[in-house]
Amino acid sequence: MSEKEKLALLEDMFELDEGDLSADTVLDELDEWDSMSKLSLIVLMSDEFEKKLTGDTIMTFKTVGDILNYMG
Amino acid sequence: MNNILNLKNKTVLVTGASDGVGESVCKLISNLGARVIMVARREEKLRDIYKMLDGDGHACYSFDLSNIDEIELLVKKIVSENGKLDGIVHCAGVAVARPLRQMKYQVIHELMLVNFYSYFELVRVFSKKCNNNGSGSIVVMSSVSARSGDKAQSAYAASKAAIEGSVNVLAKELADKNIRINAITAGMIKTRMFENFLNRYDENSIEQLYNKQYLGVIDKENIAYAVAYLLSDASKFITGTGLVIDGGYLT
Numbered sequence: 001m002s003e004k005e006k007l008a009l010l011e012d013m014f015e016l017d018e019g020d021l022s023a024d025t026v027l028d029e030l031d032e033w034d035s036m037s038k039l040s041l042i043v044l045m046s047d048e049f050e051k052k053l054t055g056d057t058i059m060t061f062k063t064v065g066d067i068l069n070y071m072g
Numbered sequence: 073m074n075n076i077l078n079l080k081n082k083t084v085l086v087t088g089a090s091d092g093v094g095e096s097v098c099k100l101i102s103n104l105g106a107r108v109i110m111v112a113r114r115e116e117k118l119r120d121i122y123k124m125l126d127g128d129g130h131a132c133y134s135f136d137l138s139n140i141d142e143i144e145l146l147v148k149k150i151v152s153e154n155g156k157l158d159g160i161v162h163c164a165g166v167a168v169a170r171p172l173r174q175m176k177y178q179v180i181h182e183l184m185l186v187n188f189y190s191y192f193e194l195v196r197v198f199s200k201k202c203n204n205n206g207s208g209s210i211v212v213m214s215s216v217s218a219r220s221g222d223k224a225q226s227a228y229a230a231s232k233a234a235i236e237g238s239v240n241v242l243a244k245e246l247a248d249k250n251i252r253i254n255a256i257t258a259g260m261i262k263t264r265m266f267e268n269f270l271n272r273y274d275e276n277s278i279e280q281l282y283n284k285q286y287l288g289v290i291d292k293e294n295i296a297y298a299v300a301y302l303l304s305d306a307s308k309f310i311t312g313t314g315l316v317i318d319g320g321y322l323t
């Protein structure tokens with residue numbers, strides 16, 4: 001999956017517009033980065049990437065780029 | 073003095089016997105004299121727990137309860153090998169955390185198979201004359217989510233609300249057969265399911281949950297005590313209800 005496609009998945013998850021996110025976006029500066037979106041991210045990782053993301057790993061994510069890296 | 077929670081000569085089928093609440097129930101009721109019929113998928117876990125039970129005459133059956141069509145055959149086999157049943161405890165259950173936007177029909181369906189349809193089918197089959205001893209008690213695990221679930225728990229909450237909705241109707245239908253049926257409306261219990269649940273949340277959300285359940289997270293043995301009570305004749309006037317054991321969660 002290309003970085004663009006991965007970003008599109010995240011934008012859809014956060015209900016943001018295309019182009020709103022980039023690898024440099026700092027998660028804590030996003031209003032959408034709340035406990036529900038963290039749960040959504042766990043589901044997304046499991047559905048799309050077959051990865052079992054935990055709350056502890058989520059805490060290590062600082063930027064959107066960290067999430068993209070985790071997607072692999 | 074006679075033990076009022078005596079379960080001697082009672083044969084009780086426990087689903088979800090390989091872990092968590094079900095495991096505790098098996099251990100406690102065997103100690104109170106019951107013969108325990110254990111059902112879950114993981115055979116090795118069932119065998120390990122089987123060895124820890126008091127008394128004898130117990131049995132384990134490795135079975136995937138999402139195979140609804142095969143439940144009647146399973147119960148027939150159990151009854152032919154162990155005699156008629158006096159009770160059922162449905163502890164098998166799965167939990168899913170999924171926000172609405174990511175919910176899928178298939179996910180709901182798979183959850184309903186284990187949490188609700190298998191329970192319903194077990195009750196239907198158990199209530200047949202050929203499978204029970206002319207009376208009985210059914211206990212099914214529900215959750216505070218049935219009444220006040222948190223975000224992302226809609227499917228799980230619906231499965232538990234379905235249980236509670238059915239219990240009070242079935243109580244009336246089963247009364248003529250001397251069968252009582254009750255749910256346990258539980259708050260957070262220290263089990264594998266609960267640990268998996270915690271893994272999905274950050275510290276803030278967990279703290280909020282703990283604040284709601286102000287008496288603390290429930291030990292599974294404390295649920296087993298209530299199950300034993302509901303199985304025993306000491307509770308013979310209780311049917312059609314959801315017994316709340318929630319550490320204060322709903323108040």
Ligand SMILES: NC(=O)c1ccc[n+]([C@@H]2O[C@H](COP(=O)([O-])OP(=O)(O)OC[C@H]3O[C@@H](n4cnc5c(N)ncnc54)[C@H](OP(=O)(O)O)[C@@H]3O)[C@@H](O)[C@H]2O)c1
Nearest residue numbers: 088090091092093112113114137164165215260261263265
């Ligand atoms: N823990 C809580 O905080 C909490 C709170 C309220 C209500 N409850 C309810 O209490 C009940 C017991 O939960 P628990 O915390 O003890 O969970 P648990 O430790 O995860 O145990 C669940 C049990 O269900 C069995 N199971 C799951 N899918 C099955 C399937 N397809 N076929 C047969 N057996 C299956 C598992 O055995 P195998 O994997 O070996 O099949 C296991 O023995 C559940 O109904 C749950 O919803 C739990």
